[in-house]
Amino acid sequence: MKVIVCGAGQVGWQIARHLSTEKNDVTVVDNNAALIRRITESLDVSGIAGFASHPHILDRAGARDCDMIVAATHSDEVNMVTCQVAHSVFSVPRKIARLRAQSYLDTMYSDIYRRDHLPIDVVISPEKEVAEAALRRLRMPSAFDTESFVDGQAQLLGITLAEDCAVINTPLRQLSELFSTLRAVVVGVRRAGKLFVPLPDDQLYVGDQTYVFAAKEDVNRTLEIFGKPQKKAERVVIVGAGNVGLDIARQLESGERRVRCKIIERDRARAETAADALERTIVLNGDGLDAGIMAEANIATADAMLAVTDDDKVNLLACARAKASGCPLVIALINDPSMTSLMAPLGIDAFINPRATTVSSILRHIRHGRVRAVYSIGDAEAEVIEAQVMSASSITGKFVRDIAWPEGSIVGAVRKGEVLHLPRGDTRIDEGDVLVIFALTAEVPKVEQLLQVSMDFF
Template sequence: MKVIICGAGQVGWQIARQLAGEKNDVTIVDTNADLIRRATEVLDVQGVVGFASHPDILEKAGARDADMVIAATYSDEVNMVTCQIAASAFNVTRRIARIRAQNYLETGYSDLYNTDRLAIDVIISPELEVAEAALQRLAAPETFDTEVFMSGRAHLLGIRLGPECPVLNTPLRQLNDLFPSLRAIVVGVRRNEKLFAPHPEDQLLEDDQIYLFVHTEDMSRSLGIFGKREHKQDRIVIVGGGNVGLTVARALEARSDRVRVRMIEKNRQIAEAAADQLSRTIVLNGDGMDMDLLAEAGVDRADAVLVVTDDDKTNLLVSVRAKQAGCPLTIALVNDPTMAPLMAALDLDAWINPRATTVSSILRHIRHGRVRAVYSLGDGEAEMIEAQVMSTSPISGKMIRDIAFPEGVLVGGVMKGDRMLKPEPDTRIEPGDLVAVFALVKDVPEVERLFQVSIDFF
């Protein structure tokens, strides 16, 4: 497939890396010559320097025979115009735009985005994606990562194993014997900064970060087995009153269990705007780094503190101060994935990577056809893929034990109709089944082949 990616920032870079690694023809467009030079030197991609919205630049990038344009520059307007020109001038059949400004996304204007008006097939909103990720973290406070699959019937949970975990040094095969009715599978393990798909004989060690694919009804029990307890959250402090913080606060206000929310925002104008739009949330104007202000917000009595300002270092430091003040759960928004190793050293509980959430959303639409959901793990090291099995798929009609999955692939769950099953070696995969698999990034093309969902559009 031939893809033009407009914008060589973090999101564009990650998408280019993944698609180029899957042997697609990728061209990156950006006004920054240094970013283009770096991309063409490190990745197997072509580069064009210039404004993505200019027709001559798109033509130079190969738009006349491109299958897809992904507009992920820092300008919403450039992204929209790029998609329009790709459709009108070059008849590119698939167009994805990243749009940040919430005004463009209000329900009353949704009919703007169609072939007759603004020719955008898919809109990705980083702020909404990050807000949803934050709400999922708050819903599963003992996890460092979480994502929903199988229409809400299953979750992928990232769990850091501490000394309190009762199943340390237990082979995974033995866990199945100890808990035969538990619908949960350890699909991935990060140890010594390396992510891998475990074998049945592998043991879990202290400080491992595991990815657990679990039936939603078994989440509470699964967390208990790995030494985690669920905590009811009645008081939440949000630091940062921009689009992400505001969206989370609105969602918390809409809950029926009356969560008490306090918000801290440094910019007075933004704080006043947030206060006008919220009904039960107390908004404080001031610096989240101020210990007196944190005390006024009640972080020592809060069940969770969510820090979502636009500065990574501020988010990490505020989270540390909240932790020191006695808050049991801190969640920080961190754009730079190289800072992730600091989380354990700083004793922070969870982090949200906007790049990963945005990349996952884009991949979900790139893997068109039978793939229903994709979640990118770590720094693009692996994916959790949910796909529907077709009668012509190579795996259709076979038992799991007879399917030649690559070594870096594990089946996390199988859904037959409305029944969510724990995969066993003798589970037969049939047409119409939904299958969730963990795949290291190098094995994604083979997973697509097995499901016959190579990246194409029809």
């Protein structure tokens, strides 16, 4: 597939990196020549220095015969005009735009994106994606990562194992014997910084970061067995009143459960804007690293704190201070994945990677065939793919044990009709079944080939 990525910043970089590793023909456009030099030297992509919205630049990038354009520059307006030019001049079949301004995202004005107006097929808002990820963490405070699949029937849980975990030093094959009615399966383990798909004889150890698929009804029991009983967050402190913090506060205010929320914002103008936009949330103007302002926010009695400023170091240190003050759950927004190694020493419970959430969102619209959803794990270490089995697939009519799954992949759930099943060796895969597959990034192309996901079904 030929793709043009406009913008060589963090979002564009991650998209280009992911697409290029899957052997797509990727060209990156950015008006910063230094960024273009850096990305072409680091990734297997072509680069064009210039304004993405200029027709002659898109022409040089190969827009006349490209399959898709992803407009992810720092300017909403440039992204919108780029999609318009791609449609009107080059008839690019699929156009994805990254938009940040709340006004552009308001459903009241969504009619603007019709093909006869401003032809954008998919609008991606990284800030909204990050806010949604943060809210998922709050709803599942015992897990460091979580995502739902098959229309909410199955949940992926990221659980860090402590000494009170009941399954420590137990071979995975014995879990089904010990907990015969538990519908949960371990699909991934990160140990000593390396993520792998465990075998049935593998054991779990203290400190392992495990990824578990569980049926919705068994999520709470799964968390208890893995030593992470569920607690609801009723008092929340947010550090940072930017787009992400504001969106989180708005959704907490409008939620069914009443959550008492406070926001700490260092910039006075931004704090005043947040105070005007919110109804019940208390906005404090001050530094999230200041012990006095933390005390004013009653961090010691808060159930959770989210640090979502645009500075990773501030987020990490604010979480460390909150944890030291007695806050049981702290979540940090971290743009640089290399900083996640500081989580354990600082006592941080969970992190949100904006690039990973944005990539996951965009991948849902890039995949071919019957793929229904894609979720990126960690720093693009693995993917969870939800796909419907087609009649022509090589796996149709076979039992799970007879299918040559790539070594770094595992089936986490199978839905037949409306019924969710945990996969076993004698589970038969039929046409129309929905599979949820955990696969290391290197194995994703093999999994897609197994599912016969190709341009023929695009």
